[in-house]
Amino acid sequence: MESRHGRKKEQAESPEALKTREEKETVLVREYLALKDTLKEIVESNKRDNDALKVTTALLRKSPDYYTIWNVRRTILKEGFLDNASDDETANKIYTGELEFVQENLKLNPKSYWMWNHRRWCLESMSQPRWDKELAMVGKFLEMDARNFHGWDYRRYIIRQLDLKDKEAKDKVLERAQSEFDFTITKIHQNFSNYSAWHNRSTLLGKLAEDMSTEEREAIVDNEFDLVKNAIYTDPEDQSAWLYELWLIGREERSISILGAHVISFHPLEIVVAFDETVKMRNPFTVSTRVDHVAIPLEGEWKATGSDSALGSVWIFQQAPGAVYGPTVEIVIFSDDVCAVRAGSKLPAAVCYELETLNQNLDEISGRLGRLVIGQNLMYDVTKRIGPVTGPDGTLETQAVHPKHRVTSLTESGSLDDRIALLEREISAVRELVELEPDCKWPIQILSTLLSELRKTVSIHSTQAKVIDDECIELQEKLITIDPLRQERYEDRRTQLVFDRETLSIIQDSKRFPEIEYSAKQPTNLDLSMRGLTHIPISSYLLHLHTLNLDSNSITSTRFLRNLLNVRRVNLSNNLIEHLEGMQHAPSLEFLTLENNMIAKWEDVVAGFVFWGEGKLARTGGHVKVLLGNNPVVVNEGGEYVLEKRWEDVGKVGVEIQWQSEELRLAEEALLAAEDETGAVGNMVVDGTRRVSATVVEFDAGLAH
Template sequence: MASRHGQKKEKPESPEVLKAKQDKEAVLLREYLDLKDSLKEIVDSKKRDNDALRITTSLLRKSPDYYTIWNVRRIILKEGFLQNADDETANKIYNSELEFVQENLKLNPKSYYMWNHRRWCLEHMSQPRWDRELAMVSKFLEMDARNFHGWDYRRYIIKQLDLKDGEATDKVLERVQSEFEFTTTKISQNFSNYSAWHNRSTLLGKLAENMTEKEREATVETEFDLVKNAIYTDPEDQSAWLYELWLIGREERKISVLGASVISFHPLEIVVAFDETVKVDNAFTVSTRVDHVAVPLEGEWRATGSDSSMGSVWIFQQAPGAQYGPTIEILIFPDDVCAVRAGSSLPSAVCFELETLNQSFEDISGRLGRLVVGKNLMYDVTKRIGPVRGPDGSLETQETTPKHRVTSLTWSELLQDRVALLEREIAVVRELIEIEPDCKWPIQILSTLLSELRKTVSIESTKAKILDDECIELQEKLISIDPLRQERYEDRRTQLVFDRETLKLIKDSKKATEIEFADRFTPDLDLSMRGLTHIPMSSYFVHLHTLNLDSNAIKSTRFIRNLLNVRRLILSNNLIERLEGLQHAPSLEYLTLENNMIAKWEDVVAGFVFWREGKLGRTGGHVKVLLGSNPVVENEGGEYVLEKRWEEVGEVGIEIQWQSEELRLAEDALEAAGNDISSGTTYTEGARRVSTTAVEFAAGVSQ
C-alpha cells in the first residue's frame, strides 16, 4: 500500500536486523579508531613511507572531510615521496593524487577538502593540464549543475588559463564568451541554478567592457527577457530574482554630513553628524580666529560609543591649554572619510562655521537651540572660497555633471532613464503578484524596486510618502505569509518607518544623492507606537532635546550613545532587558523605562558605569530613571548592595524610582488638569539613590 507521498510503508525492522546493523557499525567504528591511532603514530614517529600513505588513503575513504588527514598526507608526500624526485617522477605522483581525488569526488562531490587537495597538486606540478581539468569539471557539472564547489573550481581553472595566455586578450575574451554561453546552457536546463546566474553576472561585466553603448543596451534587454522567462516559470525560486536585482543595480546615496554643533565650551567640544557609519582616515581640519588670524585648533576626534574608531557621530575635544576665538571652522575633505559600507564616499569638501561666543555652558544652557546643527552654516567649500587645497596640497577640481545608474551596466546623465527602467520592471512584478499573490519573492523584489524609485524623488514629495507607505505594507504582508523570517521583515519595516517619520529632521540637498539637517530646529520628536524594533540611524537625533519612543518593540539602548543633547528620553513599553550607551549621553536628565523586561539590577547598573562627575546631566549632574513595571522592581525584596560594581562610577547622583500603575495614572491626571507635579510631594512605590558605596532603598513618600 502506497503512502500519501507515493512511497511504500516499510515494516519495522526486526530485532535481529537491528542487532546486525549495530554490530556492523561497531566493527566500522573500531576499524576507524584503529586507523586514527595509526595516524597518530605516523605523526609522532614522522614516518614518510608507503605504509603511512596507505593509512591516510584508508582514513580519507572513510572520512574525506577530516581536514587534518589531508594535511598529514601532504606532509608525507612533500617530505617523503617528493623530496628528491625529479619533474617526471613528481608529475606521476601528482597525477596519481589527482586520480585518487577524482575517484573520491564521484562519491562526495561537495567536499571542500578534496577540491582543495586537487588545487594543491596542480599548483605544484611543473606542467599542469588545465584544459583537462576544465573538461573534468564540466563532466561533474553535467551530473550536478548546481554544485557550487564545481562552479568555484571552474572559475579557478579559467583564471589559470587566462594567466597562462598572459597578454593574449583575444583568447581571454573568447574564453569569457565561451563561459558566458556555458551559463546560458545551464540556466536553460534549470532556472534554479544560482551558481550559473552568479557566474553569468561576473562574465557579463567583463564582456560589457568591450561593447559599444548600443550593444550594452541590447544585451541588457536580452538579459531582462531571460530573467522574465525564469521568474514566470518559477516565481518562488530566488536565483533569477537575485540576478534581476544585480541587473537593475542600486544607486547608492553618497555620504552626507548632516551638520555640526558645539556641545561644550570648557573644554570646547564639537560634534559632526553623518548619515552613516564612517571611519576617519585624516583628522578633520579645525581652525579658529585669534586676533583676526586663522590658526589651527589642536585637539582629538573620536566617535561616540565603545569603538571610538568608527561611528556616525564624531566629537572633537580641544587639547588642554588650546585657545579658541568666537568662531570655529571645520573643513572635511573627501579623502578624510572612509565609509564602512562599501561603495559609498563623500562627494565633495564640506565646511562648517560655528559660533562659540566663549561662554560657559551654564550661561547659555537654556539657549542651546541657537547653536544646534540646523542653524549652522553648511555649504560646499568650492562655492565659498573657490578651489580648496586638500591635505596633499593638490587643488580640488570642480565636479562634472553627475551620471545616474540605469542598470548595473549602463549610466545616463538623465535621471528619467533610471526612473523609466524601474517603473517598467515594477509593472512586470506587479503583474506577477496578481497571478501569485502569496508568493514572497515577487513581494520582496517589488519592495526593493519601490525603494530604488524612492531615491529618485524629493524626500518631501507626496510621491515619496506613497512609496514609503506601500513598502511598509509589503513588509507587513511578508510577515503574514512568511512568519519564519518575521524578524527580518520587522527590521526592514522599521527602517522604512524610521525614514518616513524622520523627514521633518532633514531636507533635500541641492544634490539629489545628499541630505542634511533641516534649517528649522525641531527640539522634540514623537516616535511612539510606530512598531520600531531598533533605531537605524541615531545620528539624526543628535540635536534633539526630547525623544519619545514609547510603545515600540525596541530591544537595545545602544543608540543612546549618539543622543548628545537629549534631556528627556521616553522608552516605556518596549522590550529592553539591559541598559547600554547611557555613559555617552551627557545631557540626559530624565529617562523612563517603565514596563520593559529589565530583570536584574546589574542590567540597570551596566548603563551608568563609567559616568564621571560633571558628565551626568547638563544642569547639575543628576538623572531621574523610572523603572516601574519591570521585573527588577516587581520582584524587589531584601537588601541589595552593589559596592564593588559602583567603585568606578563616582558621586553621580542617579535616582531610580518606580510606582504602581494607579499612581502613575493619578499623576497623569493631575498633570492633565494643569497641576504642577514637578515640585512638592511625588508618590512613589520605591526609590533608589545611587552612590559610590551602595544602592539604598526607601519606600513610600519621596519629598
C-alpha cells in the same frame, strides 16, 4: 505518505535491523579510531614513507573532510617523495596519482572543500598542469550535478588560470569568456533554479560588456531581461532569477552624508559632527585656527560617542588642555578621512565648516551650553562652506559631480529619466506577477526593492516619496504574514521605512544629490510611539531632540541614547529592553521611562550607569530620574526594599531610580489625598508608616568624591 521534502517516509526499523546497524557502526568507529591513533604515531615519529601515505589514504576514504589529514598527506608527499624526485617527470607522476585519487573520491563526495583544495595544490605545484583537461573533468561533474557550487567555483578557478596563461592574447580570453557565457545559458535552460549558473553569468557579462558599444550593451541587457522573465514566470518561488534581475537593474549607491556640525562648548572647544551612518575615521578630521591670517592646527582629539570611540555616526572633537584658538576655526573632512561600515558607500568630496568666534559673546554662549536648560537647544550651529578645499598635498579637491546616472548595472545615461523609465517598467511587470501569485514572497520582496530604488530618484519630501514609503511598509507587513520564519528581517526593514517616513522633518534634500543634511529648522519633540519599531536605525538624526516618545514599540536596546546629546526626556515604556546601555553618554538626559520592559537582573540595571560619573552630566551637576516599574527585576531580586538597599550601597551621583510604576504611584498619591480629606478610603486602610513601594533611591556608580 510523503514528507515535506517530497520523499517517502521510511518504515521504522525492526529491533533486529537496528541492532545490526548499530554493530556495524561500532565496528566502523573502532576502525576509524585505530587509524586515527596510527596517524598520530606517524606525525610524532615523522614517518614519510608508503605506509604513512596508505594510512592517510584509508582515513580520507572514511572522512574526506578531516582537513588535518590532508595537511599531513601533503607533508608526507613533499618531504618523503617530492623532495627526492630526480626530475619534473617523476614529480608530475606523483601529482597525477594524487589527481586520480582525488577524482575517485570526488565521485563519492563532490562537495568536499578539502578535496577541491588538494586538487588545486597539485595543479599549482606541477611544472606543466593540464588546465584544458581539468576543464573537461569539472564539466563532467557539473553534468552530474549542475548546481554544485564547488564545481562552479573550481571552473572559474580554471578559467582564471587559462586567462593568465593567455593574458597577451586578448581575443582568446574574450572567446573563452563567450564560451563560458554560452555554457551558463545551457545550464540555466536545464534548470532555472541554478543560482551558480546565474552568478557565473553575471561575472562573465560584466567582462564581455567592457568592449561593447552602448547599443550592444543595451541589446544584450534587453535579452537578459527576457531570459529572466521567462525564468520568473516559470517558477516565481525560486530566488535565483530574482537575484539576477536585481543585479541586472543595479543599485544607486547613496554617498555618506555629513548631516551637520555644531559647537557644544567654547571653553574648552567641543565640536560635534554627525553622519547619516556609522563610519570609521581613517584620518583625524582637520581642525585649524587662524591667527594673523595664518592657519595653525588646533590640538585636540576626535572620538565617537559610545564605548567604541573608533566607530560611530556622531563624532566629537575635544580641544586639548591649554590649547588656544583665534577668531576663526575651520573643520575640514576629506573624502579619504572616513570609511563606511556599509559596503560601497563613501564621502563624495571634502566638506569644510567655518566657525566665526570674533563677533560672538563666548562667555554667554558657553554658559548657556554648559547649563542643562529645558526648552533651549544647547548646540551652536557651525557654518558650512561649499566649494573647493585645499587637500593635504596642496591640491584643490573639487566637489563631486554626477554627469551620468545608472540605468542598469551595465549601462549609464546622462538623463535620470532613463533610470526612472526602466524602474517603472520593471515595477509594472512585477506587479502583474504579484496579482497572479499574491502569496509568493519573492515578487513582493523585489517589488519593495524596486520601489525603494525609484524613491532614490525623487525628492524625499515629495508626495510620490510618501506614496512609495507607504506601499513599501504595507509590503513588509504582508511579508511578515506570509513568511513568518523571516519575521525579524521584515520587521527591521519595516522599521527603517517607518523611521525614514516619520523623520522627514529633520532632514532636507541636499543640492549635492544624492546626499542629505539637517533641515534649517529642527523639531525639538518627536512622537514615535506605537509604530512597531524594533530599533532606531539612524540615531544621529535625533541629535537636536529634547523629547522623544518611543512608548509601545518592540525596541530591544537603549544603545542609541549615546547619540542623543541634547535629549532631556525619553519614554521607552512598553518595549522589549532587557538591559540598559548608552545612557552614560547622554549628557542632557533628565527623565527616562523604562516601565513595562524585560529588565530581569540587577547587573542589567547597573550597566547603564557604570560610567555615568565620567560624562558631562556629572560635570554640570545634572540629575536624571529613571522609572523602572513593572520590570521582572523587582520580583527576581527580592522586591523593592532589597533593591533600594542595593542602590544605597552603590552611592550617589544624581541618578534617581523609581521602582514602582508611575501610574500606581500617582494613584496612591490620589488615595492619600482623599484620605487627608475624609480620613478613610473605602475598605482600604493606609498605614501611616514609611511605604517601601513609594521610595525613591539614588545611585552612584563608584564616582570618587
